[in-house]
Structures are given as C-alpha cells and as structure tokens.
Amino acid sequence: MLSNNGMEKVNFSGGEPFLVKHGKHLGEMVRYCKEVLKISVSIVSNGSLITEKWIKMYGKYVDILAISCDSFFEDTNKLIGRAQGRKEHIKQLRKIKDWCTEYNILFKINTVVNTYNKDENMSEEIIQLNPIRWKVFQCLLLEGENVGPQAxxxxxxxxxxxxxxxxFLDRHREVPCLVPESNLQMQNSYLILDEYMRFLDCRKGSKIPSKSILDVGVTEALKFSGFDDAMFKKRGGIYKWTKEADKFSW
Known part of the structure; x- marks a missing residue:
C-alpha cells in the first residue's frame, strides 16, 4: 500500500529490529521490499545481535545499515545504556563496518548527543570508520515516549x-560526513509508522497516532502524520540512499 502511494525508501528501526527470531522476520521483510517492491531499504540497529551469517544471507537486500554509537568509551556507553552484555560495543561496531564493506552495504553511524557524551570528541574514530553519513541528533523529549508519567x-x-x-557540532565541524539534526529539524520531518501501521504525529511534543493505513488507506492516514515536507528536504532527507547508483535519480 505504501509503495503504491509513492514510497521509495523504508527504514526499519525499533526498539531493536534484530530481536525477533534472531532477525529472520527482518530478513524476510527486507527481501520483500527489495525484490518485490524495488525500493531502498535501510536498517537502524544497536548492532549487538547482527551476525555475519545474517549479513551473508540478507545483506544483498539492504542498502544502508546504520549503527547507533553514542560514545567510543565503553564506560560511557554503559552509563547511556548501550552496554551489550559481554560484547564490546565498539569492537562490534568495527566488525559490522568490515562486513558492510565486504558485502556491499552502505555503512552509517547514528549518534544521540546527551548529558554523558556531550564533551566527547569522536572525530578521529568517525573519520577512520568513514561512514557514508554520521547522523548526529540532539536528544529529543516526547511526552509519553521518554518523558512524563505514561512513558x-x-x-x-x-x-x-x-x-x-x-x-558538540562545532567540535566536529571538520568531519566531512557529519549530518546534524537538532530537535527542531528532527521532530516533524520523519514519516513514522508504528507496529499497527499508524502514522505518529509529533507536532504537539508527543506521538499521536493516526488511524491505521490498513483501515483508512495511506492517503487518509497521511493527513494526520504531522509530516513537514519542507523540513525533510531542508535537513537533507533526500540523499543517495541506494547502493545501486543507476537507480538514483536526484
């Protein structure tokens, strides 16, 4: 339904999209999106459950794999909540980068700037990892999501x-792949669907769901998405999001 209404790119995020059945469901969804819908596919993950076996099996259906990395110090990651049990987050990040290179997946890093990493300088590590984009977000508070009595x-x-x-941005201004997103840029410039296929409107500082596209269709549900198309374009939402360069038209 989304593809029939013009969707060109889908991004699977969470939560952690690799949790269910060790990524099997996610793998079948990215296969469907690429083989049947012929659209660009990206995934955002904390990286803890990604294996080379999964990459070998499903990597050809993924254009972009974005890994969340908020610090290059393991103690700071633990404070933030990025600890991965016995796994070292940074070591796993580097493994995934190597797998992406080997299996032809565009590698991306997402960082949320917050109280615990705000003074860190990540320039050297980011330049060494050389992602296609380093998305740097300002920590965003949304009522009912991560703040308030219902959160x-x-x-x-x-x-x-x-x-x-x-x-933080000024400290990293020499990093060529840096793509910053402040709260103002981020809040309404994403089309977000929840697990019930409802668009989530963030304009009032919380996530207000539309009716499901399964009940009212995409066009009607979009009216309640709160999506700011102008801000989407202004923040650089349109970029080379497919590894198949011949299909990239802007």
Whole structure:
C-alpha cells in the first residue's frame, strides 16, 4: 500500500529490529521490499545481535545499515545504556563496518548527543570508520515516549540544550560526513509508522497516532502524520540512499 502511494525508501528501526527470531522476520521483510517492491531499504540497529551469517544471507537486500554509537568509551556507553552484555560495543561496531564493506552495504553511524557524551570528541574514530553519513541528533523529549508519567522510560537526565548541541557540532565541524539534526529539524520531518501501521504525529511534543493505513488507506492516514515536507528536504532527507547508483535519480 505504501509503495503504491509513492514510497521509495523504508527504514526499519525499533526498539531493536534484530530481536525477533534472531532477525529472520527482518530478513524476510527486507527481501520483500527489495525484490518485490524495488525500493531502498535501510536498517537502524544497536548492532549487538547482527551476525555475519545474517549479513551473508540478507545483506544483498539492504542498502544502508546504520549503527547507533553514542560514545567510543565503553564506560560511557554503559552509563547511556548501550552496554551489550559481554560484547564490546565498539569492537562490534568495527566488525559490522568490515562486513558492510565486504558485502556491499552502505555503512552509517547514528549518534544521540546527551548529558554523558556531550564533551566527547569522536572525530578521529568517525573519520577512520568513514561512514557514508554520521547522523548526529540532539536528544529529543516526547511526552509519553521518554518523558512524563505514561512513558516507558525517562530521558530527562539525558537532555541537552541547543547551545550544548551546537558546541558538540562545532567540535566536529571538520568531519566531512557529519549530518546534524537538532530537535527542531528532527521532530516533524520523519514519516513514522508504528507496529499497527499508524502514522505518529509529533507536532504537539508527543506521538499521536493516526488511524491505521490498513483501515483508512495511506492517503487518509497521511493527513494526520504531522509530516513537514519542507523540513525533510531542508535537513537533507533526500540523499543517495541506494547502493545501486543507476537507480538514483536526484
């Protein structure tokens, strides 16, 4: 339904998309999107459950694999909640980078700037890993999502102000792949679907669901998505998001 209404790219994120059946369901979904729908496919993961076996089996159906990395210090990752049991997050990140190179997947890194990593300088490590994009987000608070009495988790202790975010960006201004996203740029510039296929409207500082596209169709549900198309373009939402260069038209 989404493809028939013009969707050109889908991004699977979470939660952690590799949790269910060790990534088997995710693998079948990316296969379908690539083989049947012929659209660009990306995944955002913390990397902890990604294996070379999965990459060998399904990597050809993935254009971009983005790994969340908020620090290059393991102690800081533990404070943030990025600990991966006995696995070392940074070692796993480097493995995934090598797998992406070997199996022809575009590698990307996502970082959320917060209270615990705001003074870190990641320039050397990011330049060495050389992702196609380093998305740097300002920690965003949404009522019911990560703040407030109904929230499953509370992220207020992670929040940083605009000046602190700018200081982090200034410290990394020489990193060529840096793509910053402030709260203003991020909040309404994504089309987000939840597990019930409802668009989530973030304009009022919380995620307000539309009716499901399965009930009312894509066009009607989109009216309640809160999507800011102008901001999407302004923040660089259109870029080379497929590894098949001949299909890239802008």
């Amino acid at each position: 499953l988790r509370n992220a207020e202790k992670f929040y940083i102000d605009d000046d602190t975010f700018k200081e």
